[in-house]
Amino acid sequence: MMGVVYYANYFRYFEAGRNELLRAAGVEYKHLEAxxxxxxxxSASAKYVSxxxxxxxxxxxxxxxQxxxxxxxxxxxxxxxxxxxxxxxxxxxxxxxxxEGRIVRLPDSLRASLNPG
Structure with missing residues (x-):
């Protein structure tokens, strides 16, 4: 019988979902960095249900x-x-x-692409 998925792998799934969400919104991370x-x-959190x-x-x-x-x-x-x-x-x-690692305002283009409402 195969084992259960290692708990830390769920954060990898979340990362993949985040990357797909950005792509679907038309955001290319390389352009964001450029x-x-x-x-x-x-911060990151997970609740394991099953x-x-x-x-x-x-x-x-x-x-x-948000x-x-x-x-x-x-x-x-x-x-x-x-x-x-x-x-x-x-x-x-x-x-x-x-x-430099300082917090700055989200770019307007990113804000418009990700706006939940």
Whole structure:
């Protein structure tokens, strides 16, 4: 019998969901960096609801929950479609920083692309 998915891998799933959300919104991270901005993770949390096993097919919903002056908060819901079980939920907050690592205002173009409302 195959084992359960290692807990830290859920953060990899969240990262993949975040990258896909940015792509779907028309945001290319390399252009963000070329403009002097980066979005490092300032905080991350996960709640493990049920176990995923190796070879389970999973679906991840990623949403923009909040845009602030210099940060964006994203939420994640990971499900197993076979039984519609929620596997994990999570949240990340990303600070918008300049090349010196100082928090700066989210670029207007990013704000417009990610606006949840």
């Amino acid at each position: 403009g002097g901005h980066a979005l490092p993770v300032a 176990s995923a096993r190796y070879d389970d097919e999973l679906e991840l919903e990623t949403r923009v929950e 845009l602030r002056f210099g940060s964006v908060r994203l939420s994640y819901v990971l499900r197993r479609p076979a039984d519609d079980a929620i596997i994990a939920t999570g949240e990340t907050v990303h600070a918008c920083v300049n090349p």
